Amino acid sequence: MSTPFYVSPQQAMADRAEYARKGIARGRSVVVLQYTDGVLFVAENPSRALHKVSEIYDRIAFAAVGKYNEFENLRIGGVRYADLRGYTYDRDDVTARGLANVYAQTLGTIFSSAAEKPYEVELIVAEVGPGPEDDQIYRLPHDGSIVDEHGSVAVGGNADQISSYLDQRHRDGMTLAEALKLAVESLTRDNNGGERTLTAEQLEVAVLDRTRPQQRKFKRLLGRQLSRLLEGHATDVSVDESEEAAPGPGADEAPGAS
Amino acid sequence: MEANTRSIGRLPAAFLTPGSSSFMDFLGTHQPDLLPGNRQLPPLKGAVEAPHGTTIVAASFPGGVVLAGDRRATMGNVIAQRDIEKVFPADEYSAVGIAGTAGLAVEMVKLFQLELEHFEKVEGVQLSLEGKANRLSTMIRSNLGMAMQGLAVVPLFAGWDVDRNKGRIFSYDVTGGRSEEHGFAATGSGSVFARGALKKLFRENLTEDQTTTLVVQALYDAADDDSATGGPDLARRIYPIVTVITDEGFRKLTDAQCAEVVRAIHERRLQEPDGPRAALL
Numbered sequence: 001m002s003t004p005f006y007v008s009p010q011q012a013m014a015d016r017a018e019y020a021r022k023g024i025a026r027g028r029s030v031v032v033l034q035y036t037d038g039v040l041f042v043a044e045n046p047s048r049a050l051h052k053v054s055e056i057y058d059r060i061a062f063a064a065v066g067k068y069n070e071f072e073n074l075r076i077g078g079v080r081y082a083d084l085r086g087y088t089y090d091r092d093d094v095t096a097r098g099l100a101n102v103y104a105q106t107l108g109t110i111f112s113s114a115a116e117k118p119y120e121v122e123l124i125v126a127e128v129g130p131g132p133e134d135d136q137i138y139r140l141p142h143d144g145s146i147v148d149e150h151g152s153v154a155v156g157g158n159a160d161q162i163s164s165y166l167d168q169r170h171r172d173g174m175t176l177a178e179a180l181k182l183a184v185e186s187l188t189r190d191n192n193g194g195e196r197t198l199t200a201e202q203l204e205v206a207v208l209d210r211t212r213p214q215q216r217k218f219k220r221l222l223g224r225q226l227s228r229l230l231e232g233h234a235t236d237v238s239v240d241e242s243e244e245a246a247p248g249p250g251a252d253e254a255p256g257a258s
Numbered sequence: 259m260e261a262n263t264r265s266i267g268r269l270p271a272a273f274l275t276p277g278s279s280s281f282m283d284f285l286g287t288h289q290p291d292l293l294p295g296n297r298q299l300p301p302l303k304g305a306v307e308a309p310h311g312t313t314i315v316a317a318s319f320p321g322g323v324v325l326a327g328d329r330r331a332t333m334g335n336v337i338a339q340r341d342i343e344k345v346f347p348a349d350e351y352s353a354v355g356i357a358g359t360a361g362l363a364v365e366m367v368k369l370f371q372l373e374l375e376h377f378e379k380v381e382g383v384q385l386s387l388e389g390k391a392n393r394l395s396t397m398i399r400s401n402l403g404m405a406m407q408g409l410a411v412v413p414l415f416a417g418w419d420v421d422r423n424k425g426r427i428f429s430y431d432v433t434g435g436r437s438e439e440h441g442f443a444a445t446g447s448g449s450v451f452a453r454g455a456l457k458k459l460f461r462e463n464l465t466e467d468q469t470t471t472l473v474v475q476a477l478y479d480a481a482d483d484d485s486a487t488g489g490p491d492l493a494r495r496i497y498p499i500v501t502v503i504t505d506e507g508f509r510k511l512t513d514a515q516c517a518e519v520v521r522a523i524h525e526r527r528l529q530e531p532d533g534p535r536a537a538l539l
Contacts, residue, residue: 049382051382054379054382055379056379073274073276074274076273076274076276076380077269077273077274079376079379079380080273080281080284080288080376081269081273083281083372083375083376083379084284084285084288084289086372087281087285087292087368087369087372088292102267102268102269103269105267105268105269106268106269106274109268216375
């Protein structure tokens with residue numbers, strides 16, 4: 001029997017990291033921005049059914065890029081974690097920090113375990129607080145590290161370029177329409193400095209809106225409401241005034257919550 | 259892997275295993291001790307004394323459905339609580355009202371709400387109204403052992419069916435038997451009296467405001483004849499819980515709105531204690 005080649009741990013990790021990064025870089029980016037009333041998620045995603053941005057719990061949402069089956073798996077794991085924790089204790093005991101930690105541990109274990117291939121995913125976990133200063137945004141790269149982000153963040157293919165574009169232009173106290181405009185601008189710039197146009201149909205947009213009366217603050221922006229926002233007509237329109245409210249968001253009180 | 263949600267570590271394998279979109283199924287495989295149906299009752303001599311919720315009524319109107327409940331919980335001949343809430347939103351388009359053992363019922367509602375929310379988050383779409391009603395059936399059936407020992411939970415489920423564009427009402431028995439009610443329904447100890455009132459006053463073409471008045475009239479009549487049902491407590495300003503579900507979703511009447519309906523009815527009852535009279539023919 002022949003002896004296996006020696007590969008240094010540094011080299012092995014570097015190879016795994018490169019493998020994961022390449023996978024992630026193939027996908028289109030997702031950007032997450034804070035605005036006055038909450039946190040905005042924008043992704044380039046022509047699919048209406050396969051989401052890159054999703055609700056996890058009352059004030060917590062999830063965005064991901066990379067391999068769909070892998071991040072979908074993590075998303076469902078997160079929903080199960082959050083629902084079980086809220087059921088065992090209280091809805092207030094489910095936090096983005098806790099969820100981000102669990103994701104970090106999970107990704108970290110997978111990344112450093114020789115038996116598994118590293119996940120080709122990068123996640124964002126965000127929680128909207130009572131005020132803008134209480135919002136939390138965590139970025140979780142493939143290797144299980146956690147980065148605490150503020151203002152704006154991008155993950156995916158052109159993340160570095162988009163992030164620096166956003167960093168220069170994002171400011172506190174933007175309205176939803178301003179933040180959305182900036183997010184779309186950042187996504188439409190491609191590598192060579194040229195610009196594409198993205199229509200409402202190619203975008204997946206969702207918000208965690210702290211002003212929503214419901215307990216669940218997550219809401220998708222769809223159809224006419226999104227088009228209106230993109231055209232900049234509805235700068236002051238609150239998210240909930242749309243006639244095409246997404247089915248879903250729920251209960252404004254739970255029996256255990258009062 | 260060990261069931262561990264309390265400390266922070268890697269997500270256990272069960273969390274990442276592809277499976278059903280049901281939270282109850284997940285609990286059943288991952289932490290079965292948390293499912294109310296798996297609880298073992300010690301052998302009992304007599305009936306267990308625990309607070310009971312009493313009367314829930316529902317009525318539909320062309321644009322939706324109204325679900326309401328009184329506020330009294332009783333334990334034997336004692337009033338255990340004067341301001342209990344027995345009507346809850348199940349999700350955006352449905353509500354559930356509960357009669358029976360209050361503690362178990364509230365727990366069942368909490369799990370039912372979570373079940374619907376979990377499905378919606380995992381699948382990205384809501385269950386059909388029929389699906390929600392069936393899910394509630396399963397939960398009641400899992401409580402059958404306790405029901406046999408006197409700890410029954412009998413809910414009333416009402417919601418807006420977005421596929422059929424109408425409000426629908428489902429009633430249940432302790433074995434989980436489910437039946438769709440047309441027009442109106444009532445459950446709990448005061449339900450016989452409430453149903454009599456509903457039967458006399460219900461019309462197919464009532465408005466939303468008329469329907470909320472109707473259900474409060476029915477609760478008034480239930481409280482009039484059933485000692486376990488609480489009437490509107492004008493002195494303490496405790497009014498029935500009245501909820502409305504339309505194509506715009508679930509809405510609960512504010513205290514002020516309820517007070518208005520209750521006071522109007524009360525004023526009339528001071529002149530006519532038996533309430534409005536239906537035509538003889």
